[in-house]
Amino acid sequence: MREVFVIGTGQSDFGKTPERSAAQLGREAALEAIEDAGIRPADLQGVFSSRVFDAMVTSQSIMKDIGVARIEMVNVENACSGGATAVRSLYKDVAAGFIDIGIAIGVESMTTSPVAGKLIPPDKDDLDGQMGLTMPVLFALQARRLMETHGATPEDFAQVSVKAHDFGALNPRAQYRKRFTVEEVLGSRMIADPITLLQCCPNTDGAAAVVLASAEVAQRYSDLPIRIAGSALVSGEQDFRRPDVTSMPAGQRAAQLAYEQAGVSPSDVDVVELHDAFASEEIVHYEDLGLCERGEGVDLLRSGATSLGGRIPVNPSGGLLSLGHPLAASGVRTIADITNQLRGRAGDVQVPDARVGLAQMLGGVVNGMDVAAASVHVLTR
Amino acid sequence: MREVFVIGTGQSDFGKTPERSAAQLGREAALEAIEDAGIRPADLQGVFSSRVFDAMVTSQSIMKDIGVARIEMVNVENACSGGATAVRSLYKDVAAGFIDIGIAIGVESMTTSPVAGKLIPPDKDDLDGQMGLTMPVLFALQARRLMETHGATPEDFAQVSVKAHDFGALNPRAQYRKRFTVEEVLGSRMIADPITLLQCCPNTDGAAAVVLASAEVAQRYSDLPIRIAGSALVSGEQDFRRPDVTSMPAGQRAAQLAYEQAGVSPSDVDVVELHDAFASEEIVHYEDLGLCERGEGVDLLRSGATSLGGRIPVNPSGGLLSLGHPLAASGVRTIADITNQLRGRAGDVQVPDARVGLAQMLGGVVNGMDVAAASVHVLTR
Numbered sequence: 001m002r003e004v005f006v007i008g009t010g011q012s013d014f015g016k017t018p019e020r021s022a023a024q025l026g027r028e029a030a031l032e033a034i035e036d037a038g039i040r041p042a043d044l045q046g047v048f049s050s051r052v053f054d055a056m057v058t059s060q061s062i063m064k065d066i067g068v069a070r071i072e073m074v075n076v077e078n079a080c081s082g083g084a085t086a087v088r089s090l091y092k093d094v095a096a097g098f099i100d101i102g103i104a105i106g107v108e109s110m111t112t113s114p115v116a117g118k119l120i121p122p123d124k125d126d127l128d129g130q131m132g133l134t135m136p137v138l139f140a141l142q143a144r145r146l147m148e149t150h151g152a153t154p155e156d157f158a159q160v161s162v163k164a165h166d167f168g169a170l171n172p173r174a175q176y177r178k179r180f181t182v183e184e185v186l187g188s189r190m191i192a193d194p195i196t197l198l199q200c201c202p203n204t205d206g207a208a209a210v211v212l213a214s215a216e217v218a219q220r221y222s223d224l225p226i227r228i229a230g231s232a233l234v235s236g237e238q239d240f241r242r243p244d245v246t247s248m249p250a251g252q253r254a255a256q257l258a259y260e261q262a263g264v265s266p267s268d269v270d271v272v273e274l275h276d277a278f279a280s281e282e283i284v285h286y287e288d289l290g291l292c293e294r295g296e297g298v299d300l301l302r303s304g305a306t307s308l309g310g311r312i313p314v315n316p317s318g319g320l321l322s323l324g325h326p327l328a329a330s331g332v333r334t335i336a337d338i339t340n341q342l343r344g345r346a347g348d349v350q351v352p353d354a355r356v357g358l359a360q361m362l363g364g365v366v367n368g369m370d371v372a373a374a375s376v377h378v379l380t381r
Numbered sequence: 382m383r384e385v386f387v388i389g390t391g392q393s394d395f396g397k398t399p400e401r402s403a404a405q406l407g408r409e410a411a412l413e414a415i416e417d418a419g420i421r422p423a424d425l426q427g428v429f430s431s432r433v434f435d436a437m438v439t440s441q442s443i444m445k446d447i448g449v450a451r452i453e454m455v456n457v458e459n460a461c462s463g464g465a466t467a468v469r470s471l472y473k474d475v476a477a478g479f480i481d482i483g484i485a486i487g488v489e490s491m492t493t494s495p496v497a498g499k500l501i502p503p504d505k506d507d508l509d510g511q512m513g514l515t516m517p518v519l520f521a522l523q524a525r526r527l528m529e530t531h532g533a534t535p536e537d538f539a540q541v542s543v544k545a546h547d548f549g550a551l552n553p554r555a556q557y558r559k560r561f562t563v564e565e566v567l568g569s570r571m572i573a574d575p576i577t578l579l580q581c582c583p584n585t586d587g588a589a590a591v592v593l594a595s596a597e598v599a600q601r602y603s604d605l606p607i608r609i610a611g612s613a614l615v616s617g618e619q620d621f622r623r624p625d626v627t628s629m630p631a632g633q634r635a636a637q638l639a640y641e642q643a644g645v646s647p648s649d650v651d652v653v654e655l656h657d658a659f660a661s662e663e664i665v666h667y668e669d670l671g672l673c674e675r676g677e678g679v680d681l682l683r684s685g686a687t688s689l690g691g692r693i694p695v696n697p698s699g700g701l702l703s704l705g706h707p708l709a710a711s712g713v714r715t716i717a718d719i720t721n722q723l724r725g726r727a728g729d730v731q732v733p734d735a736r737v738g739l740a741q742m743l744g745g746v747v748n749g750m751d752v753a754a755a756s757v758h759v760l761t762r
Binding site: 069098237 | 382402404405428433436437438439440441442444445448450451452453454455456457458459460466470473474476477478479495505506614615616617618619631634744745747748750753754
């Protein structure tokens with residue numbers, strides 16, 4: 001397989017913008033990525049987009065006003081991993097030599113969706129859903145278990161949100177650029193004990209895009225192409241009702257596969273973007289990604305290692321909690337943000353001399369499975 | 382790139398079955414394809430599904446009760462070409478060597494969808510939609526033009542539907558197993574002049590699946606693997622308002638690419654399955670696929686060459702008009718049906734000694750584009 005590089009990134013502002021269509025948001029991100037890559041739209045040989053809610057030929061809707069046609073366009077969905085799946089689909093096409101350059105886009109217009117963010121009646125097959133096992137409840141169960149097994153406290157979970165908002169306050173693209181104290185986070189409305197409102201990601205409109213290219217094409221356009229050294233996408237175990245819910249096997253396996261392909265170990269990683277839809281899960285991901293030993297996630301958080309200026313900053317973008325979470329956009333946005341960290345372009349949240357970064361995203365729970373789609377990409381300078 | 386073979390096919394009955402979930406329909410098709418291939422579910426290394434309406438981690442929802450997990454699962458959407466896009470995505474993964482065997486599934490539960498088949502207000506960007514340019518109207522404009530330029534008559538269009546129902550009456554999986562006369566077709570309710578109700582495909586629930594494998598794996602399981610000799614997916618031109626709407630450039634280009642890759646010419650093709658969502662378009666596809674010279678599509682139809690027992694039967698399954706059109710399922714089902722024609726397993730509609738077959742599907746119109754996604758697969762015995 002050929003090496004594949006990110007040569008351009010783009011993003012819309014994240015927030016609530018019901019006046020703008022999904023195609024408009026996607027177009028903004030795509031045009032920024034195209035300009036950043038220094039290419040012309042007509043150079044693109046493939047387009048892979050993801051939109052989870054209300055999707056219909058998303059790539060084509062975005063591209064028609066950019067003047068791109070007559071090439072392969074694919075639209076993918078994988079819940080919160082949808083955007084990462086679009087990137088990986090494009091990555092595989094470039095790696096295998098089907099095409100030399102293409103764009104991956106993730107977009108969501110959640111405020112205009114008749115479905116997103118609404119209380120959707122669960123499938124008639126979905127017994128867990130029928131019993132009330134919605135996303136916040138699922139993660140609340142995991143959080144309660146972390147309190148039993150890891151000695152985690154509600155203050156620890158709140159601290160994840162405080163950290164996210166400390167970072168997000170520095171990100172001009174973030175939905176919420178406001179700092180909170182642990183007390184404020186704990187004092188916000190209870191959603192599913194111990195998860196309070198400020199420990200849940202918001203509903204967000206937004207889009208992100210990356211341009212990927214083969215080595216030969218990347219060298220033509222970029223002084224500092226960032227290599228996708230490892231890419232993995234795996235579905236989870238079939239039984240979420242397993243003895244230990246403080247690990248998510250799909251996320252762990254995806255990380256192992258990506259590390260192995262990249263030839264790096266967790267200790268090599270300088271910066272991480274991950275799925276913090278609910279604050280407490282970040283502690284689980286520390287362990288599943290190997291950023292610390294099993295059982296030491298709370299200690300890693302408390303040490304400040306994952307905060308601004310720490311040894312291994314996690315979610316310097318502000319994460320889903322503060323930057324916002326337009327579902328399918330997040331899996332592309334994390335890869336774009338890691339790319340910009342490795343290019344030294346991360347502004348106020350730059351991790352000094354970052355050389356290896358990791359973007360993780362988890363998507364969906366099908367009743368009986370841990371995670372429907374877990375994706376990990378390891379990027380290197 | 383490696384050669385890729387179809388080694389198993391499966392399908393649910395097509396029809397209106399609101400009592401069955403999309404996951405159930407998908408599971409039925411998948412299990413039939415797995416059994417037909419003679420593999421165990423655990424042999425699968427990748428799953429690609431498509432569902433256009435109300436999709437959310439479709440692959441995983443289908444596979445959880447089949448006992449498949451811990452592998453890559455992707456969900457794609459490309460309007461009516463969604464299923465063909467799932468097949469092509471899997472095809473590329475096997476061809477490139479990412480995996481050796483996998484399954485592609487298309488499924489739609491249109492009768493239970495809050496969206497499918499309903500009159501959806503067009504996007505605010507979609508000026509054509511705002512003006513009333515819905516699918517039947519779009520194809521009616523094309524049909525009127527065929528009457529001007531090709532000497533086509535309403536009776537010709539009705540004959541396409543008569544032919545489809547003649548075939549569908551012989552297909553035990555078809556939604557409508559009933560023959561109609563030209564008079565009955567013309568006498569049904571007018572939808573968009575000259576298109577009457579019986580010249581429009583119905584709303585359908587259903588699923589289809591194919592198992593693809595590399596040569597080495599295919600030889601292990603199959604006595605008669607069918608090769609995917611050509612695979613193409615392209616988006617259309619940006620301007621539908623072009624001088625000649627009696628050709629659809631995306632479909633034409635996809636066919637050229639697939640023929641070229643397969644090293645066959647249109648005259649080599651023994652049997653075709655194509656997108657006949659509206660009867661009149663079939664005449665356009667005859668020409669775009671090169672089954673006859675430009676301008677001679679009506680003559681080809683009138684000659685009976687594309688009917689049962691003709692030189693080049695088109696839609697022996699009954700097509701979208703009679704077999705039914707569960708959107709994302711159709712692109713997989715056409716490839717499964719062509720496979721079974723080449724395996725000599727097509728029952729009462731078997732084309733004698735068929736050696737080369739073509740499956741075409743067109744998906745979506747974005748305002749200003751001819752077709753959002755056109756797919757053509759050429760299969761050989």
